[in-house]
Amino acid sequence: MRARDLLPIALAIGALALVPLAVSANTVLNFLVFTLVIGLAAQGWNLLAGYGGQFSFGHAAFFGTGAYAIAILQARFGVNAWAGFAIAIAAGALVGWIIGYLSFRSGLRGSYFALVTLAFAEVLRILANASAVTGGAAGLLVRLDVRPENFQFASRAAFFWIALALVGLVLVLTRAIERSRFGAQLVAVRENESAAKALGIDTLRVKLKAITLSAAITAAAGAFYTQYFLYIDATIAYGTWISVEALLAPIVGGLGTAFGPLVGALALHGLGELTKGVAGSVPGIDLVVFGALLIVTVAFAPDGILGLLRRLLGKARRQRAEA
């Protein structure tokens, strides 16, 4: 980890942090906060899938656990929201470890891992929808009490800056992992698990560490979501939409890169808003674009937007060198 690694992160986060000073429209800030929450959840997914090669289709399990943990702690046990936020992240990590332990120990990978994560998320959704402590199908409200010590703010800019800080923190963490021994081992597992094992890497341990971290990050996104909207129900928390969002953003942005999830989330949701603006309020039309974009990315730009940019920059540089 050197200054050279931190500089682009500091620049990107610093530039984004200035946005609320220039724009005060609530719709813009709402859009940005929501996009950052998706970006954060996607950063979690990217750590496991982008670096570790384990494609989860059920990151809703972690998002939802974070979202419900902070809501239940406040509504049922009167725990302070910030303490609840920390516990929610820990709860998400625990669920991640359990799901990881069960599925990795059984040697599930590829499509099987995708399926089993999907099933875990569905089980949690059905349980949350039926049990009393989560408020059942009616969902759970967090009492409105706008004070900073309650993780509730009158201005959307404050939420924006907190979300941005979380995203920035994970960017630094991702970079640090990239440069670490653990990161190298994780990439080795992605490239060839048998070879990694043959080299003496404890692949189960590496994958467990990755899914635990990944789940913690996505749980943070879920807990933040609850604090922003002060309401949660089973279809939001454990619904397939968030599992899909969490994997779309890194793939479109650039799988296995630190900035990929953030770039992807901004690009996707920017495009989504644009589509809604053009096509009017036809439900689902933005998602049609997302799905098509996923296919197009896999077919033509497997390294996502960042990969495309790098290729274009490389070409421009070569042309300049030739001229």
Add this chain to the structure above:
Amino acid sequence: MYSPAIIAEACINGLMTGAVYALIALGLTLVYGVLHIINFAHGALLTAAMFAVWSVHVAFGLDPYLAIPLLTPVFFAVGYAVQRFVIGPASHGDDSNILLVTLGLAIVIENALLAGFRSDTRTLNTEYGFQVVEIGPLLLSQPRLIGFGAAVLVTVVLWLLLARTDTGKAIRAVAKEKLGASLVGIDVAHVYAVTFGLGCACLAVAACLLMPTFYVNPRIGGAFVLVAFTIVVLGGMGSIPGALVGGLFIGVVESLCGLYLGDSLGQIGIFLIFILVLLVRPTGLFGAKA
């Protein structure tokens, strides 16, 4: 405790639903067995088929059962084209790419249906929708009994097709050894597309059998596809008898769980079986050892 008659009726109802589940799972398991991919668009394609049944009924007054000979070839062609021109070229033969491409397809199809038909739930009104057949002490729904018979029939036809025809032989050859098959002159891309088309044709039949008693909305496929995954995993990925037995079993489990746990928790039994089978014996009950 429930009386034996109620439990027996729940079991038989479960078997009848299970047969249609089996038909849906059949398409999935066939595609898995040959292409070795998990088709995440399966549920969305089922939804599309159900909307097709609904549309031809509303527009032309075509009976859902009479729609079978019309929609089955149409969906075979759709499936053939989707594999040949979208999934095949887009995924460059990489497994996780195929997973993502079929997921992308699912998102596109589901939301295009949402944009076109909105989120309203629709049903078909047929004269026979609520008719029952009396067998001894049991009252059985007539359309579901027809569904059961037709689903079993399709399974047998499909099995014969694979076992007895040249196309079936080519499909089995590609499933076993792709390179060898192409060396003896089998067009692998064509066989892949035919297999995918057969999977979609199964969905068209299933949709026609479901519509007289079931409803459709753009999100309905998700509920079926997870059940179908469970059946496929339980029966062994790629096994046709496995899909039939798995489907019937899951139908009964769902029916009994619904009886004892209520509707909202009823489905959980299926997912727990799913997770357990994946964790303990991912090759399924009928699957070959990996």
